[in-house]
Amino acid sequence: MVTESNTTTRKGTCPVCGTFCHIVAHIDNDRVVKVQPDSESVLGHLCIRGVNGVEYHDHPKRMNYPLKRVGARGEAKWERISWEQAMDEIAAKLESIRDRYGPEAVLVLGGSPHGPGDPAAWKWCNLWGTPNFFHLGKNCGEAEFPVECAMYGYDTIAAWATFLNPEKTGVLIIWGANPSESQPRLWEGYKYSQSQGMKIIVVDPRPTTCAKAADLWLQLRPGTDGALALGMLNVIINEGIYDKEFVEKWCLGFDELKTLVQQYTPEKVSEITWVPADKIIEAARMYANASAAALTWGVANTHLGNRAGLSGVMGKCWLRAVTGNLDREGGQVFSTPPDYTAFLEEMNWDSQINHPLRTRDTVSADQQSIGSVKALVLYHEAMKRVYPKGWGAAQYFIYPSPHACWEAILTEKPYPIKAVFDQGTNTLCSIGDSRHAYEAFKSDNLELHVSMDHFLTPTGALADYVLPATDAMEHPTITNLWGMTGSEFGREAIVEPMYERKDDYQLWADLGKRLGQEKNWPDTLEGWLNKLLAPAGVTLRELAQTPGYFPVKEYKKYEKTGFATFSGKVELVPTVLQQLGYDPLAGYEEPPWSPISTPDLAKEYPLILISGSRVKEFHHSSHRQLEKIRKRYPDPVMEISPEKAEELGISEGDWAWVETPMGKVRQKVKLLEGMPPQVVHADGYWWFPEKEEAEPSLFGVWESNIDAIVPDEPGFSDYAGNSYFRGLLCKVYKD
Structure with a gap:
């Protein structure tokens, strides 16, 4: 801590999202008055949201005291x-629900994390005996985890989410992601690496900043x-530019993959994708011939519906594998769990698997088995030779589908869900078919709904306790x-909690x-964090005084241990997926609603x-209360090409309707040069904190919220x- 004049400065963590950037806060009379990036930390960065952290922290609409509903849900009476x-009342209700319906009748929803709240929730669920919990990883590409871990027993999220050394990484493919908006700190690093010789390939329908800067x-x-x-795999395999030595020594199922890709010539794929065949060939050669290459995760690939999403994620995993880029320096470096701490012991996934009171799997286990206790057991068995304590991100093997959760409340099938906790989720603005969630939250079948958040949201407005x-x-x-x-990075609190706010752990x-x-x-949370860090021989306070801990870099770890799969090799036809009922070799399938799959609907x-x-400006549905940010971005925006807008009789700044077979919402038109005329983009997660809380307004949640008109049931x-x-059908017309 440093004192200058009458102001104290203290290092801490930015409050606005789950990126956990490090800041220096200026404190006057126990109140934060200014924040700036911590230039001494590798996480020292502030985006446009972060520079408004003081307004966020001390906003007049922050939740400051516990509230209990006294009117009907949505009536705004507290x-x-x-x-x-x-706590006494909630605990009593939980005990009653468990006695009557079992521990699985509790659903926990996690959201944009602002601390260690999610792991505390997982720990509680495992001790309680409910497998029904998920967080907004459902919107952030979490479905890539189980596919990667099924194929090669590791995930590679850490590979591209760090600075890429241009002396080692020859090519980066940014696929289904837009880090210039979602991860500005990361994008700055990519641009530097590109200036030093690294080539960037971008896969995206939209003319984003990344796309325009791409090679x-x-x-x-x-x-x-x-x-x-x-199509890229067709070129790489048929031209023999895959890593033959790696494939022969470490991969199973290559012949089956080779047979599959013969159907996908560059010319045929060009007809499907609109990408010219020569560009498909060029991209395949650039990627495969690089000394080392990385390929990003991307939220878009898990939003495509039904098998279209799985084929995209499988394809990316195959590309990483057959080019030998797995765990190669400069390539797709494997993540490693923090097993030098007590993190895995505290999560204790075995207590979920073997819980004496739990008799049922997740509510969606029969629909999407990749998110189930059955899947958790399979992954644990496949990976235990390399990771006997389990995988660090095991939560991603168990998440149920939102649709099944709402059905379990409304129909009590396959069994009842009677209690819901949401922590920082604002589910009505973050999950498809959000009217389905609304019906569940309003249902008399739901006996308890607890919301914990920084602000009262449309979702919280339907709760029993906030x-x-x-x-x-x-x-x-x-x-x-x-x-x-x-x-591992640690930071202490900058100031004491204001009013009666408590951390999620509490x-x-x-x-x-x-x-x-x-x-x-x-x-206390600090006591728990010290318990987590104890095996490392460090306390939170001591860790906070350091730049953080970075494991010694080690590449090709599989040469010592094998891959964390049943076979010990890369399974191009993953055993785990097959045992869960998926066909890894089904190939490409059109999205559920597309000009090809549903021509009459089109x-x-x-x-x-x-x-x-x-x-x-926003992190999911957050930050719409902040005055400076709303001045920059006041309204929900629909992007459309100038040619299509002219054809439809709409202009820049008009309000227009976006309509799908599920309904319509209203957004403001932005003309975007380079957007394909057949494609429109609509902002997600919109609500209006300035509008009335009570229904029917519910903070204007149904006016512009695209989530209300996209499907999420099985088959979609x-x-x-x-x-x-993404990749569904709509029409657009002037308001």
């Missing part, structure tokens, strides 16, 4: 209660990612990306202590819709139950 009363831009038809990947959460300036934090990476600790879990919960809805791409949602946000 009474202030104490935290103790809230090669593959502007594909939305939803055809799987076909494009198979609890005020601290932000990252008010509580300590350690960062290991939810068990996904072995690096919710689960206080409930746990009331429900027979006393020995499992240290009294006559009425002739445009292809992409929705929910990231923008700098992807292989892991993610909503169908």
Whole structure:
């Protein structure tokens, strides 16, 4: 801590999203008055959201006290209660629900993380015995985890989410992601590497900043990612530019893959994707011939619906594998779990698998088995030879589908869900077919709904209890990306919590202590973080004084241990997926609604819709209260090509309707040069905090919220139950 004049400065964590950037805060009379990036930290960065962190932290609409509903759900009638009363009443209701319906009748929804709240929730669920929990990883590409881990027993999220050394990485493919908006710090690093010689290929239908800066831009038809990947594999395999030594020594199923890709010539794939055949060939050669290459994850690939999503993710995994880029320096480096801490012991996934009271799997286990206890067991068995304590990000093997959760509330099938917790989720603005979730939250079948957040949201407005959460300036934090990476960063709280805000950990600790879990919960978040760090021989305070911990870089770890699969090799036809009922070799399939798969529907809805791409100003549905940000980005935006807009009689700045077979919402028109005339993009996650809370307004949640008009039921949602946000059909007309 440093004192200058009358202002104290203290290092801490930015409060506005889950990126956990490091800041220096200026404090006057115990209030934060200014924030700036911590130039001494590798995480020292502030985006447009972060520079408004003070407004976020001290906003007049922040939740400051526990509230209990006294009117009907959505009526905006509340009474202030104490935290103790809230915990006592909630715990009593939970105990009653468990006695009558079993522990699985509780659903936990996690959201944009602002600290270690998600791991605390997973720990509580595993101790309680409910497998029904998921967080907004459902919108952030989490469905790539189980496919990667099935194929090669590791995930590679850490490979591209760090600085890429241009002396080692020859080519980077940014596929289905737009880091110039979603990860500005990362994009700056990519641009530097490109200036030093690294080539960038971008796969995206939209003319994004990344696409315009790319050395090669593959502007594909939305939803055809799987076909494009198979076309590139056709070139790589048939031209013999795959890594023969790696494939022969370490891969199983290559002959089956080779047979599959013969159907996908560059010419045929060009017809499917709109990408010229010569560009498909050029991209394949650039990627395969690079000394080392990386290929990003991308949220878009898991939003394509049904098998279209799986074929895209499988294709990307195959590309990484056959080119020998797995765990190669400069290539697709494997993540390593933080097993030098007690993280995995504290999560204790075995307690979920073997819980004495749990008798049922997730509510969607029979629909999307990749998110189930059955899947968790299979992955654990496949990976235990290399990771006997389990995988750091094991939560991604168990998440149920949102659709099945709402059905379990409304129909009580396959069994009832009677209680819901949402922490920072704002589910009505983050999940497809959000009216389905609304019906569930309003249902008399739901006996308990607890919302914990920084602000009252449309989702929280339907709750029975609303609890005020601290932000990252008010509580300590350690960062290991939810068990996904072995690096570890620690920061202490900058200021004491304001009003009666409590950290997310405290919710689960206080409930746990009331429900027979006393020995499992240290009294405070800092105490729990110290417990997590104890095996490393360091306390939170000590870690916070360091730049962080980085594991020693080690490449080709599989040469010592084999791959963390049943066979010990890369399974190009993954055993785990087959045992879960998926066909890895089914090849490309059109999205559920497309000009090809549903030509009659396309006559009425002739445009292809992409929705929910990231923008700098907002993190999912957050930050719409912030005055400076709303001045920059006041309204929901629909992007359309100038040619198509002229044809439809709409102009820049007009309000227009975007309509799908599920309904319509209203957004403001932005003309975008370079957008294919057959494609439109609609902003996601919109609500209006300035509008009335009580229904029918519900903060204007149904006015512009694209999530309300995209489907998420089986047959539309992807292989892991993610909503169908991209590559569907719509029509656009002037308001």
